Amino acid sequence: MSSTLSEAQRKTLQDEIKALGDEIRALKTDKADPQLIKERVAAMLQKKAALGDEQPSGKFVLKTPKGTRDYGPASMAVRESVLKTVTASFKKHGAETIDTPVFELREVLMGKYGEEGGKLVYDLQDQGGELLSMRYDLTVPFARYLAMNKITNIKRYHIAKVYRRDQPVMTRGRYREFYQCDFDIAGQYDLMLPEAECLKIVDEVLSGLEIGDFYVNLNHRLILEGMFAVAGIPADKFKTICSSVDKLDKTPWAEVEEEMIKEKGLNSEQTTKLGAFVRFREINPTLSNSELLSKIAELEGLSNNDKFKKGVSELQVLIEYCDIYGIKSVKFEPALARGLDYYTGAIYEAVAPKALEGTAVEKAEDAEGQPAGVGSVAAGGRYDGLVGMFSPKANVPCVGVSFGIERLFAIKEARQAAQSVLRTSETEVFVASAQKNLLKERMKICKELWDDGIKAEFAYKANPKLLTQLQYCEERKIPLVIIIGEREIQEKIVKLRNVASREEEDVPLSSLANAIREKISKLL
Amino acid sequence: MSSTLSEAQRKTLQDEIKALGDEIRALKTDKADPQLIKERVAAMLQKKAALGDEQPSGKFVLKTPKGTRDYGPASMAVRESVLKTVTASFKKHGAETIDTPVFELREVLMGKYGEEGGKLVYDLQDQGGELLSMRYDLTVPFARYLAMNKITNIKRYHIAKVYRRDQPVMTRGRYREFYQCDFDIAGQYDLMLPEAECLKIVDEVLSGLEIGDFYVNLNHRLILEGMFAVAGIPADKFKTICSSVDKLDKTPWAEVEEEMIKEKGLNSEQTTKLGAFVRFREINPTLSNSELLSKIAELEGLSNNDKFKKGVSELQVLIEYCDIYGIKSVKFEPALARGLDYYTGAIYEAVAPKALEGTAVEKAEDAEGQPAGVGSVAAGGRYDGLVGMFSPKANVPCVGVSFGIERLFAIKEARQAAQSVLRTSETEVFVASAQKNLLKERMKICKELWDDGIKAEFAYKANPKLLTQLQYCEERKIPLVIIIGEREIQEKIVKLRNVASREEEDVPLSSLANAIREKISKLL
CATH class of the missing domain: 3.40.50.800 (Anticodon-binding domain)
Incomplete structure (x- = not known):
């Protein structure tokens, strides 16, 4: 493997090794943190090994790459049992499955994940061919697949690993290689029917996995845009104010309001109006979903905003369909304001606040002073514009849900560890x-x-x-x-x-x- | 994503773009093949896009990377049904499953695949961290997993994609991203018991998949080494002569002999002796496996060679165990000489010569003048030294089998297409x-x-x-x-x-x- 380097690549490596050598000498002189020095030495040895000049004398550290881990038999057994429940539900609803390559042409991913996301994409080395990058999610490859194959109708799921060069936090389950599990319906269909089926699947899967109580917050992009407009918030602040509002599930209103005023330049008239809107469920805890939707539409200003009215009437249909499907977990929540980079209609997010209760994970997290809840275990919504990014003439509306499958794995792993019923083989x-x-x-x-x-x-x-x-x-x-x-x-x-x-x-x-x-x- | 380039990387890209521009102008002047020009232009546009200076104006070609493809619902349905049969057999034999990251530290893979294999490894770009490469097979990550976790006993299977920067030949099913499906038993056990179980699994899986007749060629490294030594072939020619001998399943002896004499420097005394050994089954077509083993051991010279005798006595035990297990597909074949880079004991390879008979694939291949057979559908053997490459003190003998799962997918796909029974969803x-x-x-x-x-x-x-x-x-x-x-x-x-x-x-x-x-x- 060492002979595949071009002269330019060798030169670059040699320069980097020299620079690291200088840095290590300086660190030693400064009596720097030994851990840091160790890391820099390891980095230098690795580059030397890549150069092929010096073998690391069989003594390199045996490990998996940063932010990744092996899945041993016990983890795999949990994964298999969770995926069995999930795929059974997908199949019950007539879904097909697809898979795409683990890497894509770099151009396919470029410009799809915002500035922050883009920096986290893994690139492959240019070994004299196309420029490639590892997939960052399953949604962009799905849109590429639809556009490339001119598919206008499909109900598919896709369970596969994705890659993000994020700072890993293993104890919190944040890895650089992790599974995603997406279900999506593409096609031009009548109002809210695909959305209702997605919510039915969320309800079925989370009930089937027996992770304790859960609920699904529901909102609509047009409702958010309408509320913001009526509160007098300029359009260019939509995203940043969304990210403040979205904190309301964990943070008291007073703190969020302070952030919006002090950091984001709103005035108290704006925040007061906005507060009355986004806290509407909080203020009216006893109202049903359809009562909430009717009442909020009577608030001053909102009743005249077309966007808002359209969002409300769509959600009213969706709520009715959820009732037909016997879904009791859905809650209209005007403060849900997540994932609005590409969602265009209904958005939803499932939360299982007590899923880790009584498990070792809960205790470990408490010791770190972190909340024991697990946050979002599924999220999704309607995104009608994504396929058009690849094929401008294509009109392929999509709606889907992505399960927080790694969190679900972790929940089941913690719960099964507590019961110690896990088997890694099926020998009878x-x-x-x-x-x-x-x-x-x-x-x-x-x-x-x-x-x-x-x-x-x-x-x-x-x-x-x-x-x-x-x-x-x-x-x-x-x-x-x-x-x-x-x-x-x-x-x-x-x-x-x-x-x-x-x-x-x-x-x-x-x-x-x-x-x-x-x-x-x-x-x- | 365009802003993650270092200055050095930008410079390299700019140089490459300039070189490509010069090349394209020269090609145009020479009126070169328009397809070639098109490819060079696409390469240049891609590099320009990576540089971020010029967006490819939304007009880049929508495709998957070279040598890869999407698996649509029909392919996935075939894959699922094949994997169901395969994993059911693995589980019937008490196997667990594991998964490892899709990439490894570059050092882990270095020096494991010979000179040729090493050149085909995909490297990730150095984005300021560890040097990483995509896994090239599942065996080296398995050995790394055992060494790293100090595991001395495991019966595991692993089904996952691997990556090789080979010249793809899509029509022949050779891709750069493809599944492997490995079953291995690690641990110190009594003679030939794990081997016999591997062969039982091969027999079960290939019967269960209903791909028509198949047989499993069986040989032993020590038998090959013994025969070669007795024929007077120098040890440093072991690998190259193995590769000649291994052609005997498709090529007549006279041609193979000529290659060994003219290209590999053997003399006719050596090839005559070797021929009598490696063609022993061909010469004695009516003998049973145990008769063949007894008779070949009586040949001049072989009866005195300790390695050879050890190999034969081991295979005699294995053949007896295969009889107990009711395996009728196994054939002792002294000309089987494959995969000897790391195999240390018994080796085997399953062939399904008529699996594509009557399918569209067979016809297509005939039209290209290629044989319709599919060659190896499973292969494996004993490899006792691999874990020691990572952990010199560890003594973890291993034996396993890798199914040619992409070939099995292709066979089932071709056969099911002929029957048109395929469903991609399970809606009742x-x-x-x-x-x-x-x-x-x-x-x-x-x-x-x-x-x-x-x-x-x-x-x-x-x-x-x-x-x-x-x-x-x-x-x-x-x-x-x-x-x-x-x-x-x-x-x-x-x-x-x-x-x-x-x-x-x-x-x-x-x-x-x-x-x-x-x-x-x-x-x-």
Whole structure:
């Protein structure tokens, strides 16, 4: 691998190594933080290794890249069980799935994530071909896919990893490589029908995952724009004031108001008006969603604002559809003001405030003085303009929801750790022997079980100890164990034992698979 | 994104753009191939865009990176069904699953893939942190994972994409981004037990996928080394002569012999001896595996070679275990000589020569004058030294198998296209209306079905035409359709129609879900 560098690349590396060497000497002279010095030395060794001049003498640190981690069997088992619930719901609603390459032409991603987001995109090295970057989310690749293939109608989900060169905070679950899980409906359809189905899916998935109480805040871009206009807030302050308003779920009004006045240049007349609007649910805690929507539309000024009225009438339809679908988790929340870079209509965000209650994660976070809640576990909305960024003539309205799947993984992991029910393999029965020289007998029984569709294992040792075999079953939570000895082989039977209860019974070899299936079905 | 470039990077880009401009002018003067000119222009525009000086005026070509493609719903449906069979077999044998980051520290991959492989590794740009490269396979990350976590025992599978900057040949299925699907057993176990389980899994998976006849060639590194030594072939020619011998499955002996003499410097005494060894199965087509092993060990010279004898006695054990497991697909093949960069013991490779017979792919390939066979669909062996490359003191012997999962996807895709049975969604019933103004009725029925676990869809239109709704069902191969009208609503019934046979019956709303379940179970 070392020979693929161009002369220019070698030169650059050599310069960087020299600069790092100078820096390290200076740091040592200054008696700087040893950790910092260590990091700079590691960086220099890595560059030297890349240059190929000096091998790092087999002594480099074995680690995964910064901000990434391996998913071991326990994490993967949680992931699989969460994704099973999620994909079952997507499929119940007729969704297809797609996948796209992990990297895109750099141009495809450029200009899609604002100034901040753009800086966090991973670029691939120019190795003499196209300029490529790692995908930053699944939405832009989806829009590119629709535009490129001239697809105007699709209901699809996409579960895949995305990449952000963010400052990682592993303890808070912020990684540089993480899964996203998106469901989207593209196509020209009648008002609010796709939105209602997205909310139904959110409701189904979060109920199905059993993460405790959750609710879904609902708002509309036009409602926000209308309220801001009536409050006299200039259009160019829309985004910055949105980000203040959005803090109202965690921060008292007085603080938010102070920020808007002192940092963002609003006056108290503006904030007073705005407060009456965005705090409308807070002020009227007993009203239903449709009552809230009717009443807020009667407030001074709002009743004459066309944008506002359009937003309200759309949400009224959506709320009615949610009622039909039996969705009780949705709450109209005029202070929800998130993700407005590209959303054009309804927006929603699901919150599960008590999902980590009683888990080790909650305690760990409390110790850091951080709140134990997990914030958003799903969010989405309507975005009608994105496909047009790739194909200006295309009119492909979209609406979707992205599950905070890493948070859901973390919640389930914490909850399952508390219950210690997790299994990383699905083995139903272990074939053990009580005496020596029964290897081939164990193999024959396993063969019959495998061919019969039973999940079975045995020890890869000629003469394993019975105790070792039984311990393996207990450690791995394998529910059943078969024990054979000379007597059993002569009588063509096996001892079938329940690992937990230690109950045993003799079962004829000829009906073994059925006996196992029956016991397993009772254990579930 | 354009502002993340350092001054040095800008300078490099500017130089490259200038060079490309010069090249394009020269090509135009020479009236070179317009396609080539177009490519160079595109490369220049891309670099200009990266520089941020000139936006490509929204007119860049919408495509995926070279050598990659999107997986649309049809491909994903094939992938899901293949992976379901594969993972079911892995789980039946007690395997866990893991995942690792898509990129690794560059040092982790360095020196693991030989000179050729090393050149094909994708590097990430140095954006001021660690030097990273995209994973090239799943085996090296697995060894890194074991060494890093000091794991000495695991039976795991890993299904994920890997990256190679190879010259892509899309028509032959060679891509730069593709899935690998590996099953490996790490740990110190008794002779040939893990190998036998790997072969059982290969047998199960390939039978389960129904891709037609297949067989598994089996050999051993020590058998190859012994044969080569007895034939007088110097050790430094081991790899190059292996690559000649390995061609014997497609090339006649005379051609292979000529290559070894003319290009690789063997003499005819050496090739004559080697030929008698490596063609032993070809010469004795009627012998069983154990007969072949016994007889080949009697050949002059081989009977005295310790390596050879050890290899043979190991394979004799493995063949006996395969017999116990009822594996009929395994064939001892002394000419199998593949993947010997890191294999240390038994090696095997599964071939499905007729998997594409009768499919469109076979015909397309014939037209290109290429053979229709698909070659290797799974391969593996024992590799006891890899973990030690990361952790010299660790002794973690490994054995595994990697399925040619992209080939298996392609085979299933071609076969299913021939049968046109493919569905991309799992919708069981579509809820249609025969009259106007029944949107909410359709929604209510869907809601009940969803809540009952039935996969259901309806049109996102207030007043869709019945014909349009029925056409959608036929296109998407949705098996059942519910049709409601005023009469049905009054009588609290629905019409349930089989889309294919057009048989209809009235079903009471109260027992609808059960009626659908019953019909679906009969259709399967």
